[in-house]
Amino acid sequence: MRILIVEDEVHLAEALTQILKKQHYSVDAVHDGQSGLDNALSGIYDLLLLDIMLPELDGITLLKTIREQGVSTPVIMLTAKGEVDDKIAGLDDGADDYIAKPFATGELLARIRAALRRKGEVVPEDALRFGDIELNTSGLKLACKGKELKLILKESELLELLILRKQAVTSKEQIIEKLWGFDSEAEHNNVEVYVSFLRKKLAFLNASVRISTIRGVGYVLEAAD
Amino acid sequence: MRILIVEDEVHLAEALTQILKKQHYSVDAVHDGQSGLDNALSGIYDLLLLDIMLPELDGITLLKTIREQGVSTPVIMLTAKGEVDDKIAGLDDGADDYIAKPFATGELLARIRAALRRKGEVVPEDALRFGDIELNTSGLKLACKGKELKLILKESELLELLILRKQAVTSKEQIIEKLWGFDSEAEHNNVEVYVSFLRKKLAFLNASVRISTIRGVGYVLEAAD
DNA sequence: TAGGATTAAGGTTGGTTAAAGGTTTTCTCC
DNA sequence: GGAGAAAACCTTTAACCAACCTTAATCCTA
Numbered sequence: 001m002r003i004l005i006v007e008d009e010v011h012l013a014e015a016l017t018q019i020l021k022k023q024h025y026s027v028d029a030v031h032d033g034q035s036g037l038d039n040a041l042s043g044i045y046d047l048l049l050l051d052i053m054l055p056e057l058d059g060i061t062l063l064k065t066i067r068e069q070g071v072s073t074p075v076i077m078l079t080a081k082g083e084v085d086d087k088i089a090g091l092d093d094g095a096d097d098y099i100a101k102p103f104a105t106g107e108l109l110a111r112i113r114a115a116l117r118r119k120g121e122v123v124p125e126d127a128l129r130f131g132d133i134e135l136n137t138s139g140l141k142l143a144c145k146g147k148e149l150k151l152i153l154k155e156s157e158l159l160e161l162l163i164l165r166k167q168a169v170t171s172k173e174q175i176i177e178k179l180w181g182f183d184s185e186a187e188h189n190n191v192e193v194y195v196s197f198l199r200k201k202l203a204f205l206n207a208s209v210r211i212s213t214i215r216g217v218g219y220v221l222e223a224a225d
Numbered sequence: 226m227r228i229l230i231v232e233d234e235v236h237l238a239e240a241l242t243q244i245l246k247k248q249h250y251s252v253d254a255v256h257d258g259q260s261g262l263d264n265a266l267s268g269i270y271d272l273l274l275l276d277i278m279l280p281e282l283d284g285i286t287l288l289k290t291i292r293e294q295g296v297s298t299p300v301i302m303l304t305a306k307g308e309v310d311d312k313i314a315g316l317d318d319g320a321d322d323y324i325a326k327p328f329a330t331g332e333l334l335a336r337i338r339a340a341l342r343r344k345g346e347v348v349p350e351d352a353l354r355f356g357d358i359e360l361n362t363s364g365l366k367l368a369c370k371g372k373e374l375k376l377i378l379k380e381s382e383l384l385e386l387l388i389l390r391k392q393a394v395t396s397k398e399q400i401i402e403k404l405w406g407f408d409s410e411a412e413h414n415n416v417e418v419y420v421s422f423l424r425k426k427l428a429f430l431n432a433s434v435r436i437s438t439i440r441g442v443g444y445v446l447e448a449a450d
Numbered sequence: 451t452a453g454g455a456t457t458a459a460g461g462t463t464g465g466t467t468a469a470a471g472g473t474t475t476t477c478t479c480c
Numbered sequence: 481g482g483a484g485a486a487a488a489c490c491t492t493t494a495a496c497c498a499a500c501c502t503t504a505a506t507c508c509t510a
Contacts, residue, residue, distance in 0.1 A: 153454080414468080415468090417491085421491055
């Protein structure tokens with residue numbers, strides 16, 4: 001689960017990064033509106049935390065722009081206390097929620113969970129489970145029947161995506177969009193390579209879970225009887 | 226657009242009713258949890274404004290209950306200032322948003338608009354049914370009476386087309402247009418081949434559904450008595 | 451410079467299609 | 481009405497090729 005922070009106060013951004021990483025989110029932070037826009041448009045994020053007052057490009061304009069581009073990533077606005085007008089503008093322009101600075105960590109985390117849940121995302125627990133496997137996305141570890149091994153980032157992201165989508169078939173396009181960003185040049189072969197890596201590791205663990213191919217459509221995770 | 230207010234402070238409830246009616250919403254208000262629950266379960270509301278502290282049945286329990294019953298109406302919680310724990314509980318239990326009392330009218334209206342906008346998502350249904358068969362078009366699986374087997378892409382597309390057209394007869398030309406593209410060179414025989422494949426699989430499943438030929442016209446799906 | 455990401459290349463599989471031969475229905479003509 | 485012809489449809493098979501898999505080499509980047 002990947003979150004982008006767009007916040008010009010570097011200290012706050014770093015504090016948030018730490019807090020969110022502790023909750024097993026993947027976090028990137030940028031400190032001006034233009035970088036925020038560029039990153040947000042990649043489409044690889046599951047949620048944006050967006051300050052309103054930003055150098056180069058303010059948060060409201062950034063938000064409007066990505067919505068015009070068809071990016072529907074949930075957005076939580078970070079506002080200074082008392083900027084009620086800004087809050088309303090943000091909500092009307094496509095924000096999902098806002099939170100006023102300073103805020104309680106617990107409240108922020110609850111709002112993030114709520115926003116992700118609304119978008120139909122399954123909110124990750126500490127460890128993701130499917131069949132007899134257990135994936136630790138922050139530690140990049142995959143466990144099964146006591147045995148455990150390390151994954152590399154792309155493997156973990158791929159398996160996480162497949163687990164979160166449960167019984168739905170996931171196309172290579174969707175995988176590319178999620179792992180490499182929607183305008184990336186990544187080839188189908190990239191996906192195939194990581195599917196192959198993952199299958200080898202699942203086999204090594206004797207997992208009952210397998211990645212089955214639906215030819216011409218995509219991949220789906222299955223727990224064997 | 227119909228809104229239900231569940232709020233025990235009668236004066237506040239009435240004030241809210243006036244405000245919302247001025248915005249052309251249809252509004253009903255009740256003043257205790259049990260009435261709130263009964264009304265919410267009717268499913269006729271587009272949005273609920275839900276106080277947490279309520280006589281008879283508190284807001285969190287009410288919320289949990291309607292979510293368990295499968296009611297997905299957006300819910301905005303109304304909380305007393307400083308009840309951060311309640312807010313978090315509400316968001317985690319399926320609330321879409323909350324607003325702390327006392328609140329600005331403009332902010333409430335913006336949150337209502339945001340919540341209503343969010344629920345406009347259409348989730349595509351991918352299990353098609355006809356007679357006693359069930360077709361999963363994304364997973365390419367055909368099920369009947371517990372049994373299940375895999376289809377290949379063209380079989381699935383063909384069966385999907387026949388199911389969607391219900392009892393209308395579908396010509397080979399229409400099938401070719403849909404499966405092979407408008408200006409394709411595909412022959413009638415291609416269609417016949419896949420009809421044959423599908424019939425074999427339907428027979429294997431003992432399905433009561435069959436593809437009957439209308440000579441010179443096309444094919445139509447029928448569920449035998 | 452090591453570990454991870456990407457690219458490249460060759461091998462494998464199976465969905466699609468074309469072809470061929472069979473069956474059923476419709477038409478024609480005596 | 482029946483024989484024969486023609487048209488429409490059915491079924492099976494086999495080859496081709498796009499999609500997929502796997503391994504290894506190469507490119508990055510911290």
